[in-house]
Amino acid sequence: MSDPIELLLAGSYPDPESGELLAADSRAVVIENSLAGDEVDLVAALGTGRHIAVVSDHTTYAVMGQRIERALARFTVQSIVLDAPHADEATVASLRAALAPGTDLVIGVGSGTISDLTKLAAAQHGCAQAVFATAPSMNGYCSVSASITSGGLKTSFRARTPLGVFFDLSVIAAAPPRLIRAGLGDSACRPTAQADWLLSHLLLDTPYREVPYALLAADEKHLFSNTPALLAGDLDAMRYLVRILVLSGFGMTICNGSYPASQGEHLISHYVDMMRAGPLPLAFHGEQIAVCTTTMAGIQERILDRDRAPRLRPSTRDRAALIEHFGPVVGDTCWPEFAHKVFGPERLDVLNARLVSRWDAIRARISAGHVRAATLRSLLAAAGVPLTPADLGWPGELYDNAVAHAREIRNRYTFLDLAADSE
Numbered sequence: 001m002s003d004p005i006e007l008l009l010a011g012s013y014p015d016p017e018s019g020e021l022l023a024a025d026s027r028a029v030v031i032e033n034s035l036a037g038d039e040v041d042l043v044a045a046l047g048t049g050r051h052i053a054v055v056s057d058h059t060t061y062a063v064m065g066q067r068i069e070r071a072l073a074r075f076t077v078q079s080i081v082l083d084a085p086h087a088d089e090a091t092v093a094s095l096r097a098a099l100a101p102g103t104d105l106v107i108g109v110g111s112g113t114i115s116d117l118t119k120l121a122a123a124q125h126g127c128a129q130a131v132f133a134t135a136p137s138m139n140g141y142c143s144v145s146a147s148i149t150s151g152g153l154k155t156s157f158r159a160r161t162p163l164g165v166f167f168d169l170s171v172i173a174a175a176p177p178r179l180i181r182a183g184l185g186d187s188a189c190r191p192t193a194q195a196d197w198l199l200s201h202l203l204l205d206t207p208y209r210e211v212p213y214a215l216l217a218a219d220e221k222h223l224f225s226n227t228p229a230l231l232a233g234d235l236d237a238m239r240y241l242v243r244i245l246v247l248s249g250f251g252m253t254i255c256n257g258s259y260p261a262s263q264g265e266h267l268i269s270h271y272v273d274m275m276r277a278g279p280l281p282l283a284f285h286g287e288q289i290a291v292c293t294t295t296m297a298g299i300q301e302r303i304l305d306r307d308r309a310p311r312l313r314p315s316t317r318d319r320a321a322l323i324e325h326f327g328p329v330v331g332d333t334c335w336p337e338f339a340h341k342v343f344g345p346e347r348l349d350v351l352n353a354r355l356v357s358r359w360d361a362i363r364a365r366i367s368a369g370h371v372r373a374a375t376l377r378s379l380l381a382a383a384g385v386p387l388t389p390a391d392l393g394w395p396g397e398l399y400d401n402a403v404a405h406a407r408e409i410r411n412r413y414t415f416l417d418l419a420a421d422s423e
Contacts, residue, residue: 049104142249182286196263212251309359
């Protein structure tokens with residue numbers, strides 16, 4: 001079978017539903033055991049101008065940034081080393097202001113934070129971006145979006161797909177174990193995200209596409225079969241994880257949004273980030289997603305295991321209830337999103353009739369791609385990934401509220417909604 005990454009880069013990946021040939025906006029995705037000695041050729045092949053800004057933080061500069069700057073000696077290189085950066089609007093503005101006016105290419109050296117910051121800063125500056133990854137911690141490297149905190153909320157900003165994305169597996173495999181586990185956690189939510197997105201499609205007729213899941217199916221099978229190898233320095237296992245992260249990013253871009261990889265499990269995680277009353281122990285995004293994914297898988301399977309169709313009842317949540325729970329500012333922000341999922345009597349009648357007549361088909365379609373919670377827990381536990389809120393130091397009450405109220409923060413219909421609003 002042809003490599004889906006190569007086909008996307010060539011503009012010749014066939015959409016499994018329509019047959020349309022799909023393309024990635026990136027010019028290069030390179031995943032090799034080592035990139036030592038190849039850095040300058042990889043960057044030169046991108047075809048940008050001579051003025052390059054290399055952006056890292058103190059850790060990633062030592063890991064790889066300094067090496068890349070030295071390799072690019074024939075270019076005019078601006079070195080920017082950020083001090084403990086956060087992926088927020090203020091840091092984006094500061095980085096953009098630091099870029100030399102004639103910058104042709106911004107190269108991020110790092111993982112999630114550096115990737116998102118350089119992606120958005122480059123887009124705002126009007127130049128290209130590339131990234132040399134230092135950890136397999138998240139699936140946003142190849143997406144068109146940058147995840148940036150704005151007004152206290154994590155927000156996806158439209159940017160540009162990186163021109164080039166480069167993975168030196170010897171560097172990636174030496175990343176801190178928690179970052180490797182975070183990447184596995186971020187990848188393990190594919191089954192729950194697909195189930196939620198498909199539920200919304202089958203029940204509410206919202207758009208859905210199979211392509212993001214077809215892209216990574218083969219690599220996921222290999223990855224899930226031997227997750228402990230990731231922590232043992234196995235470069236073949238690491239290659240599967242990196243490929244899934246790349247293909248997940250491309251899948252989100254093809255679908256023009258994070259729908260394929262971010263559903264109920266991400267809503268629960270976002271709620272915790274929004275509503276924590278005080279400081280909590282450091283947890284990487286992918287670690288949080290792992291915990292929320294196992295919860296979400298359990299909710300999904302309890303409903304999918306039912307022979308009898310769920311019956312939707314009128315929602316008990318209104319604008320006043322959201323304001324009481326979230327406070328006036330956040331509650332008023334959430335209500336226009338959640339209001340789309342508060343159905344009137346006629347709409348409820350239609351949806352309940354659909355559930356009764358199509359429940360067997362809906363169950364079968366969703367279950368075909370679903371993974372049981374016990375299976376997910378097993379493959380995550382084998383790599384030492386956190387599995388419970390307590391593993392992350394999250395208070396039980398906070399997590400219980402997250403599971404109950406996360407559905408209220410965004411207009412995405414998931415099994416959280418079906419579980420809350422059905423008998």
